[in-house]
Amino acid sequence: MEKSQKNIGQSDENCPVRKSLKLLGGKWTLLILFQINERVLRYGELKRCIPGISEKMLIQELNFLVEHKLVSKKSYPEIPPKVEYRLTTLGLNTLPIVDRLAAFGLENLNEQPIL
Amino acid sequence: MEKSQKNIGQSDENCPVRKSLKLLGGKWTLLILFQINERVLRYGELKRCIPGISEKMLIQELNFLVEHKLVSKKSYPEIPPKVEYRLTTLGLNTLPIVDRLAAFGLENLNEQPIL
DNA sequence: TATTGTACTTACTTTTAGGTTAGAATTATT
DNA sequence: AATAATTCTAACCTAAAAGTAAGTACAATA
Numbered sequence: 001m002e003k004s005q006k007n008i009g010q011s012d013e014n015c016p017v018r019k020s021l022k023l024l025g026g027k028w029t030l031l032i033l034f035q036i037n038e039r040v041l042r043y044g045e046l047k048r049c050i051p052g053i054s055e056k057m058l059i060q061e062l063n064f065l066v067e068h069k070l071v072s073k074k075s076y077p078e079i080p081p082k083v084e085y086r087l088t089t090l091g092l093n094t095l096p097i098v099d100r101l102a103a104f105g106l107e108n109l110n111e112q113p114i115l
Numbered sequence: 116m117e118k119s120q121k122n123i124g125q126s127d128e129n130c131p132v133r134k135s136l137k138l139l140g141g142k143w144t145l146l147i148l149f150q151i152n153e154r155v156l157r158y159g160e161l162k163r164c165i166p167g168i169s170e171k172m173l174i175q176e177l178n179f180l181v182e183h184k185l186v187s188k189k190s191y192p193e194i195p196p197k198v199e200y201r202l203t204t205l206g207l208n209t210l211p212i213v214d215r216l217a218a219f220g221l222e223n224l225n226e227q228p229i230l
Numbered sequence: 231t232a233t234t235g236t237a238c239t240t241a242c243t244t245t246t247a248g249g250t251t252a253g254a255a256t257t258a259t260t
Numbered sequence: 261a262a263t264a265a266t267t268c269t270a271a272c273c274t275a276a277a278a279g280t281a282a283g284t285a286c287a288a289t290a
């Protein structure tokens with residue numbers, strides 16, 4: 001194989017799957033994006049949407065998502081505080097991934113407690 | 116809200132996204148499925164396809180994938196050993212997910228070292 | 231003045247994932 | 261007799277991810 005030839009089927013650091021996974025591969029990441037979806041959700045609502053997540057993890061993930069421009073955040077100067085989260089355009093672009101994930105789950109992981 | 120009403124937008128343990136993530140959410144899982152794809156690959160080839168993975172992780176993941184019926188394994192009684200891996204029907208069903216992941220990476224994570 | 235609601239923050243501990251290194255098995259080759 | 265080739269195993273260790281629990285801020289409300 002020549003040096004100049006493309007490394008077909010080789011997943012180096014520039015592999016798009018790897019890059020996506022680095023951004024979206026967290027335990028809660030895609031689930032949170034899925035829950036926000038096309039809605040506008042307050043922090044508390046979101047928390048109720050994802051039973052089992054700890055406040056720490058939720059905030060941590062949300063900060064990460066805002067930092068990486070997948071989610072935008074709007075705080076209202078009120079007491080008690082009010083904060084809204086929604087997907088950015090980039091965040092919306094992840095929805096096809098989550099949709100496939102959901103479809104796979106529905107079609108292939110019915111009932112059976114696999115793990 | 117009535118008790119009998121569906122918990123719309125609520126991600127409990129039966130949420131298909133959560134179930135899929137439980138099965139496919141490992142660091143290397145989707146990448147390995149992506150690499151195998153529609154090919155038939157020997158262990159060594161696969162290893163070369165995924166620079167950076169350790170032998171331990173690769174074997175561990177492959178065992179996991181075989182155990183969960185996403186990948187099938189065929190050993191030839193030869194010395195030195197020869198083992199082939201390929202996707203099962205279930206494994207092939209995950210490819211749309213990886214495709215979306217790849218597309219997202221290509222379309223949104225160009226060049227910029229985000230992480 | 232005590233309590234409630236909301237969105238966090240901090241410190242600490244535990245769990246899990248992942249990495250490293252070495253080695254086993256077996257036959258052909260040098 | 262040593263080496264290579266290939267697929268895997270086992271022991272150990274570290275670092276990152278995640279969980280737990282408590283606390284903060286501030287005004288409204290009771």
